[in-house]
Amino acid sequence: MMQDVEVAFGPRRFRWGKRTYVMGVLNVTRDSFSDGGRYFDPDRARARARQIVEEGADILDVGAESARLAAEKLAPDEEIDRLAPLVEWVARHLDVAISVDTYKAPVAEAALRAGAHIVNDISGLHADPAMAPVVARHGAGVVLMHLQGTARRPAEHPAYRDVVEEVLAYLRQACVRARQAGIDPSRILVDPGIGVGKLTEHNLALLRAVPEIKRLGHPVLVGHSRTSVIGNLIEAPIGERLEGTLGATAALVALGADVVRVHDVGANVRAARVADAILRGWQPPWEDWSFDAVTGEQRRPLHTLRELAARD
Known part of the structure; x- marks a missing residue:
């Protein structure tokens, strides 16, 4: 792991190993599992983006297509129409690193031109062979997520012989692909893909395995917020999973996660700050x-x- 390596994404600087950073989620979809289209309207999306930054997010992750099985799957042009104007507005008005959640190279190209700094690819560069060259050409960051199934249809009945080893192998391959395309290794993050194509026991094993995932040599991002594993553990529907998400956030700080991807930004920022102070020290x-x-x-x-x- 690149401890104390500093990298800039847009106006923000990140020093991996110093603390756990927070990525705030903004879905401009009609059918997201977490908010059901609350921010599909452009004015609401801009207001929510500002709120996420004010609540302390280090990275704003904007997505226009949900990964859930029943969600609509967009043509690249439609996805660009939803994302590019919002990304351009955020880049002009807000002090935050901008990530765009897409597995399609044309969408990533348009978003990076509009001002995005990171591509969050749920397929780990497997869905579109043109994605890695696009990221490299722009000098952007990339989040490589593990996915069983495909980006358009994650596994409905996931099965693993050894989930940790299989996820590590997938991410290792994705990292090699990224580096071979010319992506700066310091700008590569890996994500075990919590809640996507996995059962509860798989998700728990991967959360516990964050220290092993860090041995790949790249910062680890974990998107556990409101996911099925949280709901199953506390027996709560999507809208009532805050306490479970905060518990996982504190545990992930202890395990060394570099970034947590969350919906309830303010509460998770505060939880991560306290956990970091206890575990990593605190400056007056x-x-x-x-x-x-x-x-x-x-x-x-x-x-x-x-x-x-x-x-x-």
Whole structure:
């Protein structure tokens, strides 16, 4: 693993191993499993993008096609029409790294030209042979996710002899393909694909295996938010999985995950921040920090107290 390697994605800099970063999900779909089309309207999508950044996301991940089995599958032109204007707006107005969730090279090309910095490919470069050259040509980052089945139809009845070893082999092959295409190794992230083409026991094994996945030598991104494994463990529908997601986020920080991909951004940012402070250490804040270090209560910033004293 490239500890202390620093890489820039757009306006943000990332130092892998320093802390766990947060990727906020924004689906501009009619049929996402998590929000059911809430942000399909462009105005709502822009407002949600701003909210995600204000809540502390380091990366904004925008997608126009859901991975769930029953979701509509778009032609590249339609996907571009949904994504490109939003990506262009975000690049102009918000201070955030932009990821685009697509497995189609023409869509990735359009999104990168519009201002995206990372391509999040759920097929791990398996779906479209033109994808890796597109990413390399733009000097972009890439997230390589494991998928059993195909991008248009993930496995309905997943089966593995050894899920960890098979996922590692798939990701290893994807990393080789990315590097051979000329993608900078420091800009490659790997994702075990939690909740996609896997049963609950498979997902749990992969979550526990984050330290092994890190041995591939690339930052590990985990998209566990609101997934089936969370729902099954706490016996809750999609809209009631926040506590389970937060529990997994804290555990993933402890296991060394570099990025967590989540829907409830603010809550997960706070959970990751606390877990990071406990596990990796904490630096005292700037001198005009507005919270009391003993009581945890908000107080007037030091610079405000100095201004008041100067007036007196």
